[in-house]
Amino acid sequence: MFLARVRTDDDQVVLAAQVTPDTLLRLDALGVVGDDPVAVLREWGAEPLAEKVRQAVAGGGAEGAVLPVGAVRFESPVPRPQKIICVALNYLAHAEEGDQAVPEEPVIFFKPPSSLVGHGATVHCPSRSQRLDYEVELAVVIGSTARDVPAEQWQRVVLGYTVLNDVTARDLQLVAIDKNQPWDHSKGFDTFAPCGPYLVTADEVADPMTLDLTLTVGDEVRQRSNTRHMVFGIPELIEVISHGITLEPGDIIATGTPSGIGPVPHGEVMTATVEGVGTLANPVVYDRQLAPVAG
Structure with missing residues (x-):
């Protein structure tokens, strides 16, 4: 998975997965809590999280949660490293x-x-x-x-x-x-x-x-x-x-x-x-x- 922390137009920082080179899918819309990909991956695992994204896209559950890459501001994908x-x-x-x-x-x-x-x-x-x-x-x-x-x-x-x-x-x-x-x-x-x-x-x-x-x-x-x-x-x-x-x-x-x-x-x-x-x-x-x- 390609995971990003992005700031939306309403100044929220959300975790999103790349679904095409030009689009991202907000993971909070799928019930994934938190904007830290490290914490989320440790909780979910990479493959189960990727499968959840695939199912949402295939089943139409991603409606309203898609973000154009050009419409967001990227934050550092790792927000809080100790070092x-x-x-x-x-x-x-x-x-x-x-x-x-x-x-x-x-x-x-x-x-x-x-x-x-x-x-x-x-x-x-x-x-x-x-x-x-x-x-x-x-x-x-x-x-x-x-x-x-x-x-x-x-x-x-x-x-x-x-x-x-x-x-x-x-x-x-x-x-x-x-x-x-x-x-x-x-x-x-x-x-x-x-x-x-x-x-x-x-x-x-x-x-x-x-x-x-x-x-x-x-x-x-x-x-x-x-x-x-x-x-x-x-x-x-x-x-x-x-x-x-x-x-x-x-x-x-x-x-x-x-x-x-x-x-x-x-x-x-x-x-x-x-x-x-x-x-x-x-x-x-x-x-x-x-x-x-x-x-």
Whole structure:
């Protein structure tokens, strides 16, 4: 299933399932309570919920509950993660373009949940920065409480997938790197974790390690790769991250970005796509309306 949290014309946030590329079905009209897809999937299960949607569509029970995609505003599909765990330098070419050594084990950092926004939301570069960069990533959504998960059992804790853009104030990050300081501040500003449009249940993705990723700015393709080029795959990431850290339902693991990073000018739209998971588009506004430095 492709599940979205959307804000309707009357300013309600509702949970909806994609029934065609252009239409969504409100699940509250089917008696499904709540707007959090993580909680709803844990209560119902992906297949029973999908069957309920199929029966409603086939039997005419969806009348009046259909929403055109173009008539809603997308919220982050995961509303309340306890943590957003990001993986740095997890594609060889990306490490090389940043003149960074390829890590011998996963390097992680955290974004605050307050950085999340949905598909279509404006990303704001704060006035203290003059260079905002995009980073397309496949994100894993955790579905159960787990710790010390062996790599071979990774699938039991994965609820689904989404697209995440690890937006970065690159000029501030480079200063932090030069001073041997953490990157979290340059990665954690409000709106710096666009996510969505959908939470895609795990059964919809046959192999998350063979997915194409692209990112465009305007009409120009800036990033293009495949998840098979990760240095550390999802099984190993889950094993390492959960070693001593409890994963909770709704936690997000952003699995790293490929090469091709660069700045986004004021007023441009960055569009991140992960094959079979979705396309996430967000316009960029510089709070000082300065053109970012070349890079």
